[in-house]
Amino acid sequence: MFDINDIKRRMDATLQSLQHEFSGLRTGRASPNLLDSVQVEAYGSMMPITQVGTVGAPEARLLTVQVWDKGMVGAVEKAIRNANLGLNPMSEGQLVRIPLPELSEERRKEMVKVAQKYAENARVAIRNIRRDGMDAIKKLVKDKKISEDDARGKEDLVQKETDAHINKIEEKLKDKDKEIMKV
Secondary structure, X not given: OOOHHHHHHHHHHHHHHHHHHHHOXXXXXXXXXXXOOOEEEEXXXXXXXXXXXXXXXXXXXXXXXXXXXXHHHHHHHHHHHOOOOOOOOEEEOOEEEEEOOOOOXXXXXXXXXXXXXXXXXXXXXXXHHHHHHHHHHHHHHHOOOOOHHHHHHHHHHHHHHHHHHHHHHHHHHHHHHHHHHOO
16 A cells, blocks of 8 residues: 555654764764663673663763663673774773763764765665555556556655655765764
């Protein structure tokens, strides 16, 4: 069944997901979202860092994790070190301090590449949603539920949504690149 609102909703969800991934990319300022991707081995399974402690950004160049269970402090430190974020956590009791080093030019370029990879994944997702919509339209024509002319109109709608969402991805990527490269 073809529903243009469902296609728009799925494409919007892809944009929101991209925005969330971008928020975890580090710029010059500390953001608790930076640690969103960190998985901690806790109680025999892997869980997000937010489920073992409270992440905060008390200063522009410092993140903290207030670990709830004293026994998890070492696991949290290890998880942050192993997350390939270039961070070196230090613990003080149940508080893990994570100073953010100044981003070097090389590190900034690496971050831009990661942002481009996220954007490409989002573009692929949008194209897959477009393909699903086009397939649904073709099925309706094949089942003789709509005419060829109606199908062309619906295909144009799907293509317009696709183009609009791809353009939004490009804008978000350009903004993120500027934000990352700004010293």
